[in-house]
Amino acid sequence: MRNLAVVGAQWGDEGKGKVVDLLCERFDVVARFQGGPNAGHTVKFGETCHALHHVPSGVFRPDVRIVIGNGTVLDLARLLEELEGLRSAGIDLTGRLFISDRAHVILPMMKELDAIQEDAAGTGGKIGTTLRGIGPTYQAKAARIGLRLGEALKEDTLADRIANILSGPLGNQLRQVDNAGQADAVAIAKDTAAMAGRLKPYIADTALLLNQWSDDGLGILFEGAQGTLLDVDHGSYPFVTSSNTVTGGLCGGLGIAPTLLSGVLGVFKAYTTRVGSGPMPTELEDGPDGFGQKLRDRGHEYGTTTGRPRRCGWFDGVAAWYAHRLNRFESACITLLDVLDDFDHILICTGYTLDGDPITGFPSCAADAERIEPVYETLPGWKIDTTGIRKWEDLPANAIAYLDRLSDVVGVEIGMVGVGPDRTQSIIRPGSSLAARLK
């Protein structure tokens, strides 16, 4: 059994898409278990660069089956567009794309509600969501009034189901702001059923399929979205997304028992970024000539989904250690190492203090997390272009010393390093458990 999970270990955008695209060559199936079009996973090979939102990053390997699981939320119009974009790029999806009949549908009013809830939160309370309707759709799911993809196919009962959502608390929230709550349930039902109908060839009970495939000996790669610090339970609540982004989320989000998982890879950037609001202890707010802007410029740190500039800072070893505790990574993939190629000195946060006292882990209360003072260690930079390096032993000595220190601080082996966005700009560390898995 060789099923493996690839999970974001920071605040998202760690480079999960690139890692999954690279590794999935060795797998038969790639499955997404949570999130939706809030995700933006970039896959680059040669002149081709794709940003994926719903579709797993295994899609570019023609022999790999791809699954969008029950724990995800789907914007049907955007999903159809995404599939069309892939088809026009020559990607054949026939017989290899499977979408769960239990995934929840993001209805148009969920996007409106996302904006209304953000506006109502006021300065200081805004989460800085992607405005893709993620939160309200998971709200409806938890309130047991949400719409599953399988039900969206049933046009005769769909208008009633939508009218039911509109007459409840979410509908009231819409009506308080404008007359959007008067939305025409019949018209929405018609559109939704038409879009679900176009997806019908792909809709399946994916939990049963995955379990069958696993019994048949196929290898499954589970692709996380967002990152551990955005998990609704374990992240920097309330500045999080609305799903369980930690590895454990895949059990519920796909109907996969923990006993079917044989390992977990954590994806970390060689520094830290975050998009949206909320605590970020190592953020560098040091102006246009500062290191924060230098990281943003060198890493092209602008959101894949929303284009927003990402907040940038040094590697947060405490948050990373915390993420490792929650996911128990077998190995870490450190991406974007090349972004650090041009720094004289590089800092690593190795501890936190709160009101002068050292603390362990990430505080449960956002107000406390905002007051964290990071404790830094300074390491020498390497000032050598690493983008053309393909072997671990060719990395500059100071880069290896930096990676070794990250490994000590987090307590995890480093199995892979990224030195550029392309699929080929990846180095697997010889002797690592990841190297052994890929043999």
Ligand code: GDP
């Ligand atoms: P994801 O959401 O975790 O899949 O990450 P994103 O795709 O949103 O953001 C990661 C960005 O970094 C993308 O633009 C990638 O093309 C890019 N990237 C990934 N790995 C590397 C790397 O090792 N070096 C550089 N320079 N860019 C990388």
Ligand code: IMO
């Ligand atoms: P990938 O999969 C980075 C952030 C948003 C916001 C918070 C809640 O590409 O790593 P939501 O729209 O989910 O309700 O927003 O979560 N966020 C992400 N940040 N990468 C992502 O996905 C994200 N998906 C959501 O910026 O702070």
Ligand code: MG
């Ligand atoms: Mg992303």
